[in-house]
Amino acid sequence: QSVLTQPPSASGTPGQRVTISCSGSSPNIGNNPVNWFQHLPGTAPKLLIYNNNQRPSGVPDRFSGSKSGTSASLAISGLQSEEEADYYCAAWDGSLSAYVFGTGTKVTVL
C-alpha cells in the first residue's frame, strides 16, 4: 500500500468543480513538495502540478493545487469530458528515501 492516500473515485458533471485529497505524513508531504499527475488509459502520465501549486506551461488554470501540513489537494474547475482520467499525487519520502505516488483517484465525468 502507498503511504499517500487518495479517495478511489470522484465525479462531476461538465462544468462542475471536483476536488481530490491526498493524505500523507511528515516525511513526505509534510516536508517535501507535492506533484500531481493525470493519467489517461493507454497514454503516458502528464505532470499537472509541481511544487504544491505551480502549473507547468500548457496546463490550464482550471487545475489548481494546494497543501496544508501533511495533506494536499487538487481541484479541477470547469470539468471537461476529456479530463476523465486517473489522478495521482506524489512526493519524495525522506524516511523511505523513495518517491511515492498516491493510491490514485479515478475521476468520472457524468
Add this chain to the structure above:
Amino acid sequence: EVQLVESGGGLVQPGGSLSLSCVASGFTFSTYWMHWVRQAPGKGLEWVANINFDGSKQYYVASVKGRFTISRDNAKSSLSLQMNSLRVEDTAVYYCRAAQPTVDHWGQGTLVTVSS
C-alpha cells in the same frame, strides 16, 4: 520534439532477467533526474527507481532493492533498468520519466510480463 522511447519488455519466467532501455531525444538529457515508474495490471502508478544527473546516486523502492539496477549513459542519452530475479508481481508496464522541478517528460511504456 521531446521523445522518450522504451524498449526491452517482453515475457520472462519467474527468476529470470530482463534489461529495459530508454532513449531520449529533444532535450538535454544530462540535466534531468531519470526515473522508472511502473503500473501493474489494474493497479496504480508505482515509482521503481531514480538516478541523478551524473549517475552517482540511485534510489529504489524497497520491493526491488538488490534485484534491479538503474543506470544511465549521458553520452548516448540513454537510461537502463537491469531486472534480475524477476517475480510475478513485477508484471507491469514500465515507464521512463525525465524530471526537472518544473518540467516532466514520459515515455509510452514497455510491457514486462513475468509468468511461467
